[in-house]
Amino acid sequence: MEQPAVALVGAGQMGGALVRGWLAAIRRGGGLTLTVIEPHFDPALERELAAAGAVLNPPDGGAADVVVVAVKPQVFAETVARARTFIGPRTLVLSVMAGVTIAALCRAFETERVIRAMPNTPGQIGQGVTAYVAAGACGDEDRRLAEQLLEPLGPVEHIPNERLMDVVTAVSGSGPAYVFLLAEVLAAAAEAEGLDREIAGRLARQTVAGAGALMLESGETPAALRKQVTSPGGTTQAALDVLQAGDGLGPVMRRAVAAATQRSRELGRAVDTP
Ligand SMILES: NC(=O)c1ccc[n+]([C@@H]2O[C@H](COP(=O)([O-])OP(=O)(O)OC[C@H]3O[C@@H](n4cnc5c(N)ncnc54)[C@H](OP(=O)(O)O)[C@@H]3O)[C@@H](O)[C@H]2O)c1
Structure with missing residues (x-):
């Protein structure tokens, strides 16, 4: 996808690292339409995105190609209603929240197209590693899009079975x-x-x-x-x-x-x- 429309919920350590990686990708010739749902989004980053040519917070919003959830699990419930306004029939949900399962994400967002990823802290400097698991309803295109969006944090590994995300958490997460x-x-x-x-x-x-x-x-x-x-x-x-x-x-x-x-x-x- 050349110019994905992304709605990002939470732009702290992890969400901010993703945005900085996407900014670098735009500068290499990519495109991005980005809506940021975050109380304290870094104004300098916002200016850099605009200067690089990203379309930021478009007023007509509508369904995004992907909703990226990067808030703490404790505040997840309070963000769901707002995030759902960006979800249409073709929207992928990509969560980096630790411990929140695919089933819980599917229930919250009333969709089957969900990818759950586990990054780690070196991702903040692009030296992390991220493993992800995709719900059965996700296709190759969903996986490619998720990998493309996660790569700024470091290499990305696909895990075939959600049960193994607990092992991933114990190895690369912790x-x-x-x-x-x-x-x-x-x-x-x-x-x-x-x-x-x-x-x-x-x-x-x-x-x-x-x-x-x-x-x-x-x-x-x-x-x-x-x-x-x-x-x-x-x-x-x-x-x-x-x-x-x-x-x-x-x-x-x-x-x-x-x-x-x-x-x-x-x-x-x-x-x-x-
Ligand atoms: N950091 C890591 O290396 C790491 C590794 C693996 C997984 N994760 C997962 O990544 C997620 C984010 O972690 P993080 O370290 O990036 O946390 P963080 O730095 O606290 O970022 C979360 C962001 O969400 C914002 N926020 C809070 N309430 C919100 C709301 N209602 N709507 C929109 N945004 C809201 C926070 O803003 P305020 O600060 O203003 O409240 C903050 O900027 C977590 O679920 C965590 O499990 C992180």
């Missing part, structure tokens, strides 16, 4: 927190071994960020990169002997992801219960 914790505990260990706290923090942060960047840029698997820095009998091997022991990082991460998956299931049930 995952950035596990990596931040790794930087925290690495810094704490460095301090315990005698390094100054500030220096320990800087070394740990840059090590985590740099290793992530190297993994992306090199295209090598994490295991291959790990082996490259591990000489037999060396210092890295001494640490990995601890981290890969029977009670090491593997089983801890397995339990952590299982706990997050379980919690996501419970929260999903709570949201779905009237």
Whole structure:
């Protein structure tokens, strides 16, 4: 679709990141008609969109090609009536709300054409990853449109079964927190071994960020990169002997992801219960 008509509900961290990505796409030669339903839409972003040639908040509104829902789940119910004014028979609903199921979205918007996506926080700088699941009534064109709109946040993965969105939530949705914790505990260990706290923090942060960047840029698997820095009998091997022991990082991460998956299931049930 060359100039999709999008109605965006909520333009905070995630909705704002999407709009900035769409703005970049317009500048590369695309088009966009955008209605923003948001109490505090960034006026600078609004000016940039207008200057790039986007059609903003057209007065005759009407049905949009896609309604993107990016409010917090707690305020979702209060936005439904307004959002529904943009829904016609051909409108796709694309939600990035955590935990709100396809069934709940179909009920709220009285449509079958719903896509539920789970982005993550690095999406705010275009370095995230988003997984999505589409309702059975969605066609290839709906999926393509959703992927095109989500790509500004980073790569997009299609998930075939909504049940697996709880696992996605536990891995990539919550995952950035596990990596931040790794930087925290690495810094704490460095301090315990005698390094100054500030220096320990800087070394740990840059090590985590740099290793992530190297993994992306090199295209090598994490295991291959790990082996490259591990000489037999060396210092890295001494640490990995601890981290890969029977009670090491593997089983801890397995339990952590299982706990997050379980919690996501419970929260999903709570949201779905009237
Ligand atoms: N941030 C992430 O990395 C991330 C990751 C995965 C999923 N998500 C999902 O993305 C959604 C948005 O999260 P976020 O972090 O972007 O939250 P956020 O920064 O709080 O953005 C939500 C926006 O919605 C606006 N809003 C509140 N009430 C509204 C209403 N009645 N009508 C229209 N807009 C309204 C808020 O405005 P005010 O601030 O003025 O109230 C705010 O700008 C959530 O459902 C979350 O589960 C976010």
